[in-house]
Amino acid sequence: MNLKEEIIKVISETLDVKEGEVKENEKLYDSVGVDSTEMVEVVVTLNKHFGIKLETNEVTKSSTIAEIADLVEKKKE
């Protein structure tokens, strides 16, 4: 599983949506219609899963999976 697939898995499990609904190149708001409270949960879960420290203003409703993957990559280094 590459990083993008892993992120999609984490996000879809957090939101309780099907993995196919979270699209790699679409903004999260456009693909699954997340709200800001759900985004807090997404960021916290990503932080726990990857052992990193993303801020809630770094990953937002208008982030795509590709953008999130870049950020996670950077933070992991």
Place this chain on the structure above:
Amino acid sequence: MNERIAISGIGVVSPCGLKKETFWANLKRGISFIDPVTRFDASLYPSRIAGQVHDLDHYTHLSGRLIKKIDVFSHMALVASEQALQDSAIDLDNVDKTRIGVFMGNALGGWLFAETELRDMYIEGKQGISPFMASAWFAAAPQGQTTIYYGFKGYSKTIVADKASSALALWYAAKIVAQDKNDFVLAGGMEAPITPYALLCANTNGNLSKNNLNPKEAYRPYDLYRDGFVLGEGSGIVMLEKESQAGKRGVAVYGFLKGIGFSSDGYHYSRYRPDSSCLEYAIEECLKDAAWNKKDVDYICLDGEATAMGDYLETQALKNVFGSAIGNISLSAPKSMFGNLLGAQTALDLIVTVLSMKNNTVLPTINYLMEDPYCDLDYTFNKALTREIKKALIIARGRGGINVVLAVEKE
């Protein structure tokens, strides 16, 4: 009220059924739906029996994504609201949603969600708590979730007044419809007190039955061997609209809200005034508001607190208000079968009353064994009665004497 307010749909989530059909069929059997609490280890609680809702997940229309954001009391309210909307045959695509409101009653809030999240916060720190905690636990959450779920934008409110919460919510809703502020109102209440903390709080008021060994026989209003009421969980929601509008839509209505009377004991923060004068006043006001004679009333759905004081005061009030006419009125407390749902109780009582009207049946007060010399009226003990009910009263009493009486008529 100038125009009668029609009840055009009902939805019910209760310990004895999650649909109006099962709810009624089970109540007619006159058996108890009180069981030991199984949701968590309640073995050290003085009262550890309750009417519990089972299999909510099988009846739900909500997505897992939504369910994990809300407390079970919102969940129950959404399921009951969906039933009431379908039952009322409202076409949601072709109505003005700014004219649909939601009026709910609740006493305790959503503790199952709150307790779990607070525990996680204390263990894990701020990363441990769900961001939905803020919007899940408070008493108005079900009202908010319902309006968001359906996109209703009309005037809405939640009322917190202990066991009279949904009685006041129903009255408020009816008034708003009568004043033409909304075309439709979903009104009722919901309560989920079977959680470690909420059950503990409810235990401290000292009014719960401790007959843990015989849960089915524990809730016995007006019986000499009573020792308090038993908690229940669930939700009751009705659709209210003007009689003229229901007529125009051509829907079958269950009955009409005709009047209300209310008063406050103004005596103590948790105890009733030791005489029944304030409750009597509320009953008199309700009869006046409905423009009924005392002899017109066929049925009274009682509060049935199953405490010596509560039962005595209620009996005394009925005797003083109705005099000899009380002999021709059927009385009962059907909640003895499924428990007292606190903030949702009057909504359930209203549903019980309109279904009783529809089926020409007076549901029984169960578990009667020995007469209490202070409660010597006929409370329709143990067995249902066939009787046509045209006009009925519903009595609700909150702690410290929040007295609300509703008048309901069939035609």
